[in-house]
Amino acid sequence: MKSANIPNMPPKIESINKKPLYLLALILLTTYLLVSFVLYDKIRQSTIENKLNDLSHHLLYQKALRSYISNNVKPVIYDYMHQGLLSSDYFEKRVLSSAYISEQVFRIYQNLLIENQLPEWQYRIAASNAMNPKNQASQTELELIERFNQEPNLKQIQNIDSINGKEALHVILPLAKTQSSCLYCHGDPKQAPQDLIEQYGSERGFFEPVGKIRGFISYKIDLDNALKTSKQAFLTVNTIILLTSILIFVLVSLIYNSEQKRKLLNNKLQRETHYIAHHDFLTGLKNRHSLNLTLPQKLIEYQESDNKKAIWAIMIDIDHFKKINDSYGHDIGDRALQELGKILKRVAKFYINADVYRLGGEEFLIVLEGTEDSIKQLYHRIQELLDKITIDQCEQDIKVSAGATAYRRQEQQYDFLKRADNALYSAKQQGRNCMVID
Numbered sequence: 001m002k003s004a005n006i007p008n009m010p011p012k013i014e015s016i017n018k019k020p021l022y023l024l025a026l027i028l029l030t031t032y033l034l035v036s037f038v039l040y041d042k043i044r045q046s047t048i049e050n051k052l053n054d055l056s057h058h059l060l061y062q063k064a065l066r067s068y069i070s071n072n073v074k075p076v077i078y079d080y081m082h083q084g085l086l087s088s089d090y091f092e093k094r095v096l097s098s099a100y101i102s103e104q105v106f107r108i109y110q111n112l113l114i115e116n117q118l119p120e121w122q123y124r125i126a127a128s129n130a131m132n133p134k135n136q137a138s139q140t141e142l143e144l145i146e147r148f149n150q151e152p153n154l155k156q157i158q159n160i161d162s163i164n165g166k167e168a169l170h171v172i173l174p175l176a177k178t179q180s181s182c183l184y185c186h187g188d189p190k191q192a193p194q195d196l197i198e199q200y201g202s203e204r205g206f207f208e209p210v211g212k213i214r215g216f217i218s219y220k221i222d223l224d225n226a227l228k229t230s231k232q233a234f235l236t237v238n239t240i241i242l243l244t245s246i247l248i249f250v251l252v253s254l255i256y257n258s259e260q261k262r263k264l265l266n267n268k269l270q271r272e273t274h275y276i277a278h279h280d281f282l283t284g285l286k287n288r289h290s291l292n293l294t295l296p297q298k299l300i301e302y303q304e305s306d307n308k309k310a311i312w313a314i315m316i317d318i319d320h321f322k323k324i325n326d327s328y329g330h331d332i333g334d335r336a337l338q339e340l341g342k343i344l345k346r347v348a349k350f351y352i353n354a355d356v357y358r359l360g361g362e363e364f365l366i367v368l369e370g371t372e373d374s375i376k377q378l379y380h381r382i383q384e385l386l387d388k389i390t391i392d393q394c395e396q397d398i399k400v401s402a403g404a405t406a407y408r409r410q411e412q413q414y415d416f417l418k419r420a421d422n423a424l425y426s427a428k429q430q431g432r433n434c435m436v437i438d
């Protein structure tokens with residue numbers, strides 16, 4: 001059994017719980033970072049796709065041009081050769097070499113880009129057995145050509161590289177497989193046009209196997225400038241998202257903090273109201289309402305326990321208190337009540353499960369566990385302490401009468417307290433400043 005706790009006291013809210021705000025900040029920050037990351041990636045991807053589109057268009061123009069040469073220029077030249085208007089050894093790279101034509105078209109295109117102040121592209125053609133030594137593939141390029149041969153479905157390789165230290169998209173496209181018609185110039189040098197041999201010699205570019213990929217062309221396309229524009233768009237959108245997130249956080253924090261402050265104040269008021277309802281304002285002791293709430297439970301617990309010690313009710317009342325009021329005023333009377341309250345609390349604290357109440361006026365009650373001897377000691381201790389106190393402007397000694405009784409199992413609370421009250425009445429009858437034990 002414990003000293004009585006008043007029920008339904010709202011738990012104290014110590015301070016504003018900031019955890020939901022930290023959580024919100026974390027969610028907003030994570031969302032912001034995630035959105036930024038996804039947005040940047042999308043913008044970058046779309047820039048790369050735009051550049052790939054530009055390249056597709058360029059390649060289509062190239063293809064159209066080569067197609068025109070194959071279908072319109074070459075037949076005329078072969079016809080001239082057939083008619084004997086041109087030698088059968090005639091070879092002019094400007095009209096007959098696809099590699100040369102592609103490169104020249106690209107050079108013109110590159111010059112146009114520069115003239116128009118557009119970002120520069122770079123072009124390279126590489127072959128495993130190049131006729132022109134500057135087009136001979138390096139070791140790394142040879143490995144790429146081998147890879148295109150090994151993986152027939154690989155239509156292009158792309159990666160991020162650089163042009164003059166600036167970020168560039170690097171796209172590598174395999175040449176078409178060597179066909180038998182290509183062997184006119186790339187087969188046996190003895191059967192190749194004499195002009196071709198004179199221009200390139202008979203060492204390189206011959207005996208090409210049909211069906212193999214001989215090389216690739218690669219383009220480096222400026223990304224840096226295109227990304228600069230995209231990055232600016234990204235930064236604008238990103239700043240808007242960041243500012244919106246901060247605004248949301250500030251607004252939610254303001255609403256949340258004011259709501260929490262309202263809760264804190266409400267909790268304080270509830271606790272104060274609860275305290276006032278259950279305590280005596282003057283002495284701070286528990287009041288009669290509190291007694292009625294807690295004593296029944298205490299008595300039930302006592303009856304259910306096998307506690308050997310008795311529960312005692314000790315009614316205490318100041319003797320001739322009216323005189324103090326009448327002689328020295330109510331303020332002095334109040335001081336006397338407060339001093340007695342302090343003494344009762346101080347003394348009761350040495351007893352098991354002791355509770356001190358002010359029931360009204362100058363009537364006090366102590367409920368505690370103990371023996372008859374301990375109750376007598378308690379009363380004497382109260383008398384001793386009262387003898388020691390002095391209250392300014394009060395010449396009357398503060399004396400108290402007391403009536404004590406032990407709880408009888410199965411007894412009603414009313415009867416228990418009534419007997420204590422009767423004992424107090426007897427003490428008053430016996431001349432006061434004494435305790436009667438029932």
Ligand SMILES: Nc1nc2c(ncn2[C@@H]2O[C@H](COP(=O)(O)OP(=O)(O)OP(=O)(O)O)[C@@H](O)[C@H]2O)c(=O)[nH]1
Nearest residue numbers: 317318319320321322323325330331333334361362
């Ligand atoms: N100062 C003050 N006086 C109070 C308070 N409550 C009750 N009283 C006074 O307490 C006095 C009680 O007087 P009585 O019931 O006649 O008791 P008494 O004068 O102590 O006489 P006995 O109990 O027979 O010794 C009255 O004068 C009440 O006005 C209070 O809160 N403060």
